[in-house]
Amino acid sequence: MKINSNYLNLKDSYLFSLIAKKVNEFKQQNPEKNVIRLGIGDVTLPLVPAVVDAMHKAVSEMGSADTFKGYGEEQGYGFLRQAVCDYYAKKEVTLDISEVFISDGAKSDLGNILDIFDTDNTVIIPDPVYPVYVDTNIMAGRKIQFVNGSADNHFLPLPDEKTEGDIVYICSPNNPTGAVYTKEQLKIWVDWALERQAVILFDSAYEVFIRDESLPTSIYRIPGAKKCAIEFCSFSKTAGFTGTRCGYTVVPHELVRENVALNKLWLRSQTTKFNGVPYIVQRGAEAVFTEEGMKQIGEQIQYYLENARIMADTLTELGIWFTGGKNSPYIWLKCPNNMSSWEFFDYLLNKCSVVGTPGAGFGKNGEGFFRLTAFGNKRNVTEAMERIRKIIL
Amino acid sequence: MKINSNYLNLKDSYLFSLIAKKVNEFKQQNPEKNVIRLGIGDVTLPLVPAVVDAMHKAVSEMGSADTFKGYGEEQGYGFLRQAVCDYYAKKEVTLDISEVFISDGAKSDLGNILDIFDTDNTVIIPDPVYPVYVDTNIMAGRKIQFVNGSADNHFLPLPDEKTEGDIVYICSPNNPTGAVYTKEQLKIWVDWALERQAVILFDSAYEVFIRDESLPTSIYRIPGAKKCAIEFCSFSKTAGFTGTRCGYTVVPHELVRENVALNKLWLRSQTTKFNGVPYIVQRGAEAVFTEEGMKQIGEQIQYYLENARIMADTLTELGIWFTGGKNSPYIWLKCPNNMSSWEFFDYLLNKCSVVGTPGAGFGKNGEGFFRLTAFGNKRNVTEAMERIRKIIL
Numbered sequence: 001m002k003i004n005s006n007y008l009n010l011k012d013s014y015l016f017s018l019i020a021k022k023v024n025e026f027k028q029q030n031p032e033k034n035v036i037r038l039g040i041g042d043v044t045l046p047l048v049p050a051v052v053d054a055m056h057k058a059v060s061e062m063g064s065a066d067t068f069k070g071y072g073e074e075q076g077y078g079f080l081r082q083a084v085c086d087y088y089a090k091k092e093v094t095l096d097i098s099e100v101f102i103s104d105g106a107k108s109d110l111g112n113i114l115d116i117f118d119t120d121n122t123v124i125i126p127d128p129v130y131p132v133y134v135d136t137n138i139m140a141g142r143k144i145q146f147v148n149g150s151a152d153n154h155f156l157p158l159p160d161e162k163t164e165g166d167i168v169y170i171c172s173p174n175n176p177t178g179a180v181y182t183k184e185q186l187k188i189w190v191d192w193a194l195e196r197q198a199v200i201l202f203d204s205a206y207e208v209f210i211r212d213e214s215l216p217t218s219i220y221r222i223p224g225a226k227k228c229a230i231e232f233c234s235f236s237k238t239a240g241f242t243g244t245r246c247g248y249t250v251v252p253h254e255l256v257r258e259n260v261a262l263n264k265l266w267l268r269s270q271t272t273k274f275n276g277v278p279y280i281v282q283r284g285a286e287a288v289f290t291e292e293g294m295k296q297i298g299e300q301i302q303y304y305l306e307n308a309r310i311m312a313d314t315l316t317e318l319g320i321w322f323t324g325g326k327n328s329p330y331i332w333l334k335c336p337n338n339m340s341s342w343e344f345f346d347y348l349l350n351k352c353s354v355v356g357t358p359g360a361g362f363g364k365n366g367e368g369f370f371r372l373t374a375f376g377n378k379r380n381v382t383e384a385m386e387r388i389r390k391i392i393l
Numbered sequence: 394m395k396i397n398s399n400y401l402n403l404k405d406s407y408l409f410s411l412i413a414k415k416v417n418e419f420k421q422q423n424p425e426k427n428v429i430r431l432g433i434g435d436v437t438l439p440l441v442p443a444v445v446d447a448m449h450k451a452v453s454e455m456g457s458a459d460t461f462k463g464y465g466e467e468q469g470y471g472f473l474r475q476a477v478c479d480y481y482a483k484k485e486v487t488l489d490i491s492e493v494f495i496s497d498g499a500k501s502d503l504g505n506i507l508d509i510f511d512t513d514n515t516v517i518i519p520d521p522v523y524p525v526y527v528d529t530n531i532m533a534g535r536k537i538q539f540v541n542g543s544a545d546n547h548f549l550p551l552p553d554e555k556t557e558g559d560i561v562y563i564c565s566p567n568n569p570t571g572a573v574y575t576k577e578q579l580k581i582w583v584d585w586a587l588e589r590q591a592v593i594l595f596d597s598a599y600e601v602f603i604r605d606e607s608l609p610t611s612i613y614r615i616p617g618a619k620k621c622a623i624e625f626c627s628f629s630k631t632a633g634f635t636g637t638r639c640g641y642t643v644v645p646h647e648l649v650r651e652n653v654a655l656n657k658l659w660l661r662s663q664t665t666k667f668n669g670v671p672y673i674v675q676r677g678a679e680a681v682f683t684e685e686g687m688k689q690i691g692e693q694i695q696y697y698l699e700n701a702r703i704m705a706d707t708l709t710e711l712g713i714w715f716t717g718g719k720n721s722p723y724i725w726l727k728c729p730n731n732m733s734s735w736e737f738f739d740y741l742l743n744k745c746s747v748v749g750t751p752g753a754g755f756g757k758n759g760e761g762f763f764r765l766t767a768f769g770n771k772r773n774v775t776e777a778m779e780r781i782r783k784i785i786l
Contacts, residue, residue, distance in 0.1 A: 001559040001592050001650050002511035007658050042463035052456035055673065059452060062637065063445035069636040070435035104497055104668070111666030112505075115532065118395035135665045139508065166394040199394050243462040243672045244455065257394050265400050272528045273504030275497070278674055279636045280448065 015361035076102025178324015408754035469495025521755035571717015745780035
C-alpha cells in the first residue's frame with residue numbers, strides 16, 4: 001500500500017502554537033498583567049435568538065415520530081437553498097435553487113471542490129493567504145504559483161501579462177488583510193479567467209461585513225462571472241456559526257469546461273461523499289435570513305465593525321499604514337519602525353500585553369505586517385488601543 | 394482548466410429513481426391499494442429523549458455568551474472521543490482518544506479517507522456492495538478488483554490465493570446482504586492484509602444490531618487488526634442520526650505504512666479540509682452513550698430486529714433462501730422460481746403491493762437476489778409478510 005506522498009511535502013504550521021507558547025510564557029512571568037487578545041479569528045458573540053429558537057423547534061421535531069427527519073438531500077433542504085437564492089436576489093444576483101449547495105462550512109467545500117479538477121492544473125494563489133488554499137493543493141500535488149500582495153497594490157493583487165494558470169483563489173473581503181476588491185478590480189480577474197477558460201474560486205466568507213454599497217458582496221455582480229467562478233460562503237462569521245457549521249457554495253449552470261457543467265460534477269461529488277448538513281442546523285441557518293434574524297445578526301456585525309473602527313482610528317492617528325478596518329473584521333498593519341512580524345509581536349506582548357498575529361504566518365509577503373481582528377469585546381479593544389497609543393506616540 | 398476526467402467513467406445509478414418511477418405508476422393505476430415499502434434504507438423512529446434533551450441544552454448554551462462555543466477541534470470534542478473510547482472498552486478494545494476522529498458520518502469519511510492513499514493502489518471491493526465504495530475509487534482513477542459474494546459463501550467472500558490488492562473494503566454486518574463475518578473469517582482477512590501490508594477499511598455502521606455475542610462488533614477484536622485496519626462507524630443507524638449527522642473513525646497509531654503513521658495523515662487531512670461536527674450534535678451523540686441513552690436506543694434496535702425476525706420467520710416458512718435477518722436490519726433473499734431481481738420486484742409490487750430493492754442494483758452478483766429492510770413499522774411488516782405468504786405458499 002502506497003500512501004499519498006504529497007502529504008510529505010506539507011510544512012507544519014507553528015504559527016498558532018508558537019503564539020500560544022509565547023503568551024503562556026509571558027503570563028507565567030507576568031501573572032499580574034491583563035493580556036488582551038486581538039489575534040482571535042473566532043467569533044465571540046452567541047447565536048442570535050432567532051437562530052436559537054429555530055434550532056430548539058427543530059430539535060423537538062426530531063424527537064417526535066410525526067415530524068422526525070431522516071436523510072435529507074445531500075445538497076441541502078429546499079427551504080434553505082431558496083432562502084440563499086432570495087438573499088442573492090437582494091444583491092441583484094439571480095440564482096436557481098439547483099445552483100446552491102448547502103455545506104458544513106466553506107473550509108470543507110474549498111478543500112473538497114478540488115476533487116472535480118484534474119491534478120494537472122496550475123493554481124494561482126495570492127500571498128499572503130489563508131493557509132488552507134495552499135495546503136489542499138500541495139496534498140493533491142498541484143503546481144502552485146503565487147501572485148504578490150504588497151503595500152503597493154494595497155494587498156489586492158491583479159493579474160499581469162505574465163500571470164498564467166487554470167484555477168485562481170480570490171478572497172474578498174480578505175483574510176488576513178481585510179482588503180476588499182472593487183467591482184473594477186474584480187472585473188480584471190473575471191476577464192482574465194474568461195479569456196483563458198480558467199476558474200475563479202471566490203471566497204466570500206466575510207461579505208456581510210461590507211457596508212460600502214459600491215463594493216461587490218458577490219463575484220456574480222461582475223458580468224461574465226457565472227461563466228468562470230464558483231462562490232463559497234459561510235454562516236460562520238455572518239451569524240456566529242463557527243461551532244454550528246453551515247455554509248453554502250454556488251456553482252452556476254453556465255460554468256462549463258471541456259463540455260462538462262461543473263455543477264453536475266460537484267453534485268456527483270457531494271452526493272457520493274457527503275450526506276448533508278444536520279436538519280437542526282439548516283433550520284437555524286434559515287432563521288438567519290428572516291427579517292428578525294437579519295436584524296439581530298446586523299447588530300452583531302455592527303458591534304464587530306465598531307471594534308474595527310476603533311482600531312483603524314488609532315492606527316490612523318499613529319500614522320501606521322494598514323488595510324482593512326472598514327468593510328471587514330480584519331486589520332492588516334505595517335509593523336512600525338521596520339520591525340519584522342515576530343519582532344512586533346514580542347514588542348506588543350512585552351510592552352503592552354496585547355496579542356496579535358504575525359503576518360509572516362500567512363506567506364512570505366506577510367513579513368513585516370501584522371493582523372488584528374475585531375472579534376473581541378469593545379472594552380478590551382479600547383483598552384488595547386490606549387496601551388498601544390502610549391507606547392507608540 | 395482540465396476537469397477530473399475520472400468522473401466521466403462513473404455510471405449513473407438509476408436504481409432508486411427507477412423504483413420510485415415504477416411505484417408511482419403502480420399507485421396511479423391502483424389508487425385503492427395500500428403499498429408497503431420494505432425497501433427503505435432510512436430509520437423511521439425519532440431521536441430518543443436522552444439525545445433530544447442533550448441537544449436542547451446545547452442549543453441554549455450556544456445562545457448565551459457565557460457558554461457559547463466557537464470553533465472546536467476538527468477531530469471532535471474530548472468528551473465525545475472519550476465516550477467512544479469507553480464504548481470500545483466495553484468491547485474489550487482499548488483505544489487512545491487521539492485514535493478517534495468524530496465526523497459528520499461514515500459516508501463522508503469513507504470517501505475522504507482515500508485522499509491519504511496514492512491513486513496507484515489496487516482496491517478490492519466485495520460484490521454486491523454499497524455503491525459509494527466503488528464510485529469514490531472511480532473518481533480517483535484507482536484500479537478496482539471485485540471479490541465475489543454468492544450463496545455458496547453466504548455472501549461473505551474471503552481472499553483466496555489469487556486475491557491481491559492494497560486496500561480492501563469490508564462491511565459487517567453487511568449492507569445490502571445482512572451477512573456478518575465471524576471472528577475466524579475476519580481473522581483470514583486480517584492475516585491476508587498483514588502479510589502484504591494492505592489496509593482494511595472496515596465499515597461497522599451496523600455493529601449495534603449484533604446480538605450474538607460470539608460475533609465481532611469491531612475488527613479490533615481480531616489480533617493484529619490495529620496494524621492493518623481503519624474502522625468507520627456512525628450514529629445514523631445506531632441512534633437514528635441519519636438526518637442529524639455524526640459518526641466516528643478509528644485510525645490506530647500502530648497502523649504504519651512506508652514509515653508514516655496513517656493517523657498523522659488523517660489528522661492532517663481532517664484539520665485542513667474539515668472544521669468539525671456541530672457542538673450541538675456532538676452533545677447529542679454523547680448522550681447516546683449514557684446509561685439512559687443506551688437503554689433508549691437499545692429499545693429502538695430491538696424494535697427493528699423484531700421486524701427482521703418477522704420477515705426471517707416468514708421466509709424460512711416459505712423455504713426461501715436468505716442471509717441476514719438476525720444481527721442486522723437487512724434481509725437478502727434469493728428470488729423464488731429463479732426470477733431476476735427486477736422480475737421479482739415487479740411480481741411483489743403487482744401481486745401484493747410490497748416494495749423492496751432489486752439486488753442487481755448492488756453489483757452483478759446481486760442479480761437474482763432482493764433486499765428487504767427492517768426500518769419500517771411492525772404492523773406494515775406483518776401485513777406485508779401475510780401478503781407474501783399468500784402469493785408464494
